[in-house]
Amino acid sequence: MIIDSHCHLNLLDLAPFEGSLLAALQDSRDRGVGAFICIGVDLDTQPAVMAIAAAHEDVYATVGIHPNHVVASMDYERLRYYATQPKVVAIGETGLDYHYTPETAVLQQASFELHIQLAKDLGLPLVIHTREARSDTLDLLSQAGPQAGVMHCFTEDWSTAKRALDLGFYISFSGVLTFKNAHALREVAAQVPLDRLMVETDSPWLAPVPHRGHSNRPGYVVEVARVLAELRGVSLEEMTAITVTNTRTLFNLP
Numbered sequence: 001m002i003i004d005s006h007c008h009l010n011l012l013d014l015a016p017f018e019g020s021l022l023a024a025l026q027d028s029r030d031r032g033v034g035a036f037i038c039i040g041v042d043l044d045t046q047p048a049v050m051a052i053a054a055a056h057e058d059v060y061a062t063v064g065i066h067p068n069h070v071v072a073s074m075d076y077e078r079l080r081y082y083a084t085q086p087k088v089v090a091i092g093e094t095g096l097d098y099h100y101t102p103e104t105a106v107l108q109q110a111s112f113e114l115h116i117q118l119a120k121d122l123g124l125p126l127v128i129h130t131r132e133a134r135s136d137t138l139d140l141l142s143q144a145g146p147q148a149g150v151m152h153c154f155t156e157d158w159s160t161a162k163r164a165l166d167l168g169f170y171i172s173f174s175g176v177l178t179f180k181n182a183h184a185l186r187e188v189a190a191q192v193p194l195d196r197l198m199v200e201t202d203s204p205w206l207a208p209v210p211h212r213g214h215s216n217r218p219g220y221v222v223e224v225a226r227v228l229a230e231l232r233g234v235s236l237e238e239m240t241a242i243t244v245t246n247t248r249t250l251f252n253l254p
Ligand SMILES: [Zn+2]
Pocket: 006, 008, 039, 093, 202
């Protein structure tokens, strides 16, 4: 079995499954997915994320406010409340995004720091999103001291990967790794230590080749692992086992 370490199950396109999330999950299980990490992005949709994790044994939840969703007044007490609920395995996604929402940079930094503190308080790992904000992201993480976590949907260069690895972070690759023009990213992926690699779909976005252009689903995580296996000269089964072990370790899964 394989684990999709980052998906948004509450946002999946259910049209191919006649509106049934159950059928969508089963499709992914049939493709080999044995666990799903369902990622929170804001307080309004957090209850839906929690409800899916509560209803399905193989679904786990994270709690966070995505940097693109940060606004001036955020209810961090509510965030903390959700974070203490059953089946929550991480804090995030959090981080910094200066590409889509540069105007909220200062608010994002404050939110990121609160997420880091919450993760520390609860002994949970962090799920980090960073876009056009690599040095601020890494600076805030290193200032915070030792912390476990993952750089999700990694698309940065090797020096960024190296700094994250030095901080003890895992690096998770998405369908972007399978894109024809992603040569530089594949070179980065070829260098990440095997015991720090994870795979994800970030579904419903970023469907991997050969499903590019369609709505993404957790079962397609196999395509990411396949490219990673080829890059590292190991079998798909070996790469799957490696990423499952890493994901279980980071998120403390049973
Ligand atoms: Zn995401």
